[in-house]
Amino acid sequence: MKPISAALCLVVAGAVAALGGPARAQQTVKIGSVLSVSGPASFLGDPEDKTLRMYVDKINAAGGVAGNKIELVIYDDGGDANKARTFATRLIEDDKVVAMIGGSTTGTTMAMLPVFEGAEVPFISLGGAIEIIDPVSKYVFKTPHTDKMACEKIFEDLKQRALTKIALIAGTDGFGSSMRVQCTLAAPKYGIQIVTEETYGPRDSDMTAQLTKIKNTAGVQAVVNTGFGQGPAIVTRNYAQLGMGAVPLYQSHGVASKSFIELAGPAADGVRLPAAALLVADKLPDNDPQKKIVVDYKATYEATAKQPVSTFGGHAYDGLYILVDAIKRANSTDPKKIRDEIEKTKGFVGTGGIVNMSPTDHLGLDLSAFRMLEIKGGDWILMAPKS
Amino acid sequence: MSEFVQFLMSGLTVGAVYALVALGFTLVYTASDVVNFAQGEFVMLGGMVTVFMAALGVPLPVAALIAVAAAVCVGLLLYWLAIAPSRGASPVTLIIITIGASILLRGAAQVLFDKQFHKLPSFSGDVPVNLLGAAVQPQSFWVIGGTALIVLLLYLFMERTVLGKALRATAANRLAARLVGINTTTVMTLAFGGSAAIGAIGGILVTPITLTSYDVGTLLALKGFAAAMLGGMGNPLGAVMGGILLGLLESFGAGYLSSTYKDGIAFVVILVVLVAMPQGLFGRRSVERV
Amino acid sequence: MAWLSDRRAATLLVFAVIIAALPLVFPSGYYYRVAALVFVSGFAAIGLNVLMGQAGQVSLGHAGFFGIGGYAVAIGPAHLGIAPWAATPIGAVLSAALAYVVGRPILRLKGHYLAIATLGFGMLVALVITTESRWTGGPDGMPVAKLVLFGWRATGASTWYWISGAVLLIGAWIALNLAETPTGRAFRALHDSEVAARVAGIDVARVKLQAFVVAAVYASLAGSLLAMMNGFINPDQAGFLHSVELVTMVVLGGLGSVAGAIVGAAVLVTLPQLLTVFQEYENVMLGLIIIVSMIFMRDGVVPTAARLLARRGQP
């Protein structure tokens, strides 16, 4: 009987050690992340996931942050907001993370927001819409430029070209419709008139019907497409197919990856879009403050992930380093102190721009963070900034 | 006029793909009474395998052949490993199995390939053809023509070959077919392989236009199922007509009514048709035998 | 005769004991959250099981009603000044009315044709919710006001655990009630033979409609509950994939079994949480588990388990 009980005790002790062990093995700081690594928004979550893993390894190899190794916990919500909500609770209650980076989309972010706000754990979102940070929630930040900013950047460019009557074509996914709303709100300020609006489903494979209607609408001087995923590539191709090239086409920052140019092919020539400096890393003048960081990130990402860099992964990079800097400054793993330091982020140079946060601005980017790009011969051209 | 033709061609192109998926549904359903919700994944496999084979430097036609072969293998494996062992299970159980298969295939594709969108070069260039004032991509003719050819071949197969007749007999009455010596297992194997091949060919034809990624299958399965039901389940002609009609409904709905509600318009029409004709447009009206 | 009503009481007692005892082994609030999700999904699945398992009518659009319930508690307080507790029954009544109106024509359809018709209905609901963003917040969804009952605010995972657990018990009680009643027998009769049910004097159209409405109300209440629990609702809850998930719960757990619906919900809710260890192979594993369990338990987990137990009980 005795050996059996002894063995049993050993097994139980082992199990306890195995369960409780890793968390206490050494000084670590636990950072959580919920990303849409699979599902319809996987082209956002996938590079974000790769970026976070890549750079956390790097940071740990270099000794960690403030003497702590980072332990990264990533969950894949598959784009499902309800699942994201559950993982958020899991990160807080079970994993006891000190901070969170993620929420690939606005939808998942908004579902998780109350959890982190309630638990008082800082949450740096990678979602696009302005509603994430407006109104400001104490514990919620974000790194990607807002859709409102994208609209404004596009409208600025339109104004420069003296184009005032536009058609809007929007994807009916969260990104597309949110930006559509923001553009509609921002248009009057720039004297832009939206003559006609069309939409397409996120999985539609042919937009010629919608574009034909726009083509046949009198007085359209430019077309703005708010959307992400494969939709804008098809819009661009159908646009060329219908011979609408004479009317300028604007895409959003939702297509900010080289793969858009590949998918749209020659049809992409002449398309303009607002995007972060990351896309034109090597074309930036040497004195550009972002030059070093974006060139480095691009090289690191493309070497490790073996796919073209996108601004989406860049947002995760920015989020991670804003957080790491804040932890260093706070010299603590107390979520509240980390939050305070994140809010004090000033002059942080990231892939998305230069971040200056404040208690009223949890994004910290202005319009200058956006560059207006044009596609020429299968590559991005940096448009001269407005004089 | 040019507008009308533009919508028509757009609807026909999209509809042709729906028709191929619906045809796959119908083929499997007639042979085995299984509604195969993994049907869309064959389309995905056709596109994705071709893309990745081509990326490895395999010439496009060879890559396409490999893709079709791969899809057929998956179709047969699905039958042998999942459907055949569940013979006699209730229809919903079988549906859930195929849904599980669809999740599995999508999950495997995201690991095996990647989560990016991909395209194939158009078979005969990207210069639009002017058709009565409408600009049509040359690839559209490939899609429509390819679909027509598949339908024709399938028709000849069903009408002219012993195996085709066996398939029709099995569809009409499985027990009777077995009694007259038809090997219904062969027929079902054939149906699963055939539907996979049809789906894969559809995927290859359409990828230059619609792009592809690991998860294109879900929506196509949904639309293909709707098309098959609209036409009348178990009737190949109905599947093709249902698919084309669905494509046209979406395209004309988007063009003339509302692009936002185009899918809604299509489903309202389907609902109205089914309420008026409970067996679909071309379905057999069955008399209840008691 | 007495043993049947005893079995109903026994089943409920088992459920109650499990709900009461589970927190004893919960290490953190996260487990309350997952369990509450199981209860809410289980509640919806019990309702769908009345329609599918008892009456034998399939619905691939049931998430539509789930969404209506969810958005009722979101839109009511936000736009119309209706308190969340009042918006819940309003949503249920709306769902019942819609189920009645839609069910009348489409429940004449059979099998796969009914599946596509209900699927179409669900798509339409999801489409309207996604599109009418002025009311619904569009594809990104909208926040839901906190449930306040007599000045008491329902927040926190454990609070919602008890609320959803209690609701689940009531839902199970009602579904179990049906078995030994004329309505319940009529449901099961038309499942086995529609023509014989009609000849026995059962107004089949009416009975199908009853099952459809009951299932719709269950789904709507579950939707309201989830929305209030999450403090958030988005169109995915009304979408096709959620409908498929609900059907999978019912079939996997076992058609016609109340316990099966709950087990099915438990499996499908907890699997994605357990499978996170497989990282990128998560979906492969999920698909594999669904296929394998349906092949080896074609009648669902609970009926198969019951049969095995019964066989073991025999000498």
Add this chain to the structure above:
Amino acid sequence: MSVLKATDIMLAFGGVKAIDAVSFSVAAGEILSIIGPNGAGKTTLFNVVSGVYRSDEGRVELAGEDVTGLPPDRLAARGLSRTFQNLQIFQRMTVLENVMVGRHLRERCNLFADLLRLPSVTRQNRATRDAARAQLEAVGLGTSADKLAGSLDYGACKRLEIARALAAEPKVLLLDEPAAGCNAVETRDIDELICRVAAQGLAVVLVEHDMRLVMKISHRILVLDRGRPLADGTPREVRDNPAVLAAYLGSHGAREAGRA
């Protein structure tokens, strides 16, 4: 006074006349048998009369009222019950529950009361159960009450269908081949049962291939051939009718009928 009366029923499937100008009537306490070769239209006629099919022409009267085209549940409510040639039992319910469904029309059925299982529901359920049990005893299935109906053998299923039909306490009972698949003992039980219910005042219409049974218990016989009425009369008249002998009974059938 006939309880059930069908006049000039006509029904065609895709141009083929399955039933052509068939009329019959049956009075309370009477047993009418409908016979004819396979494909004569007997079951189709049953389906028309019980509302499963709609006839193209003709008229059906039940207890003096025109019920043409009414659906089966409405006909059942007016007192018409039937069994099926291809078994239509509720496989996944117990034998007792099958018969309880048969009493559906005798029960008050309120969805809300049922969902909450109010005391009145429980009370009524008890009454239904007792009545159903009695009905099962009457057909000799009392010991199988709690078995799953799907586990019964063919002959027992036939009797179960009869019990279920009788549970509704109908005025007219249509029996489609009640003795098919039954052994000699079971057949005798069934014919006794039929005679007994007819004696209680039910009108019974019978489709049956077992000529001995038909000749023994029928008061009148209607002979169909390829959808048309061939003869109508007492068993003796039908047996002696040369047209019937030629068209249907043949030498073997005639011999068998003669022995009955």
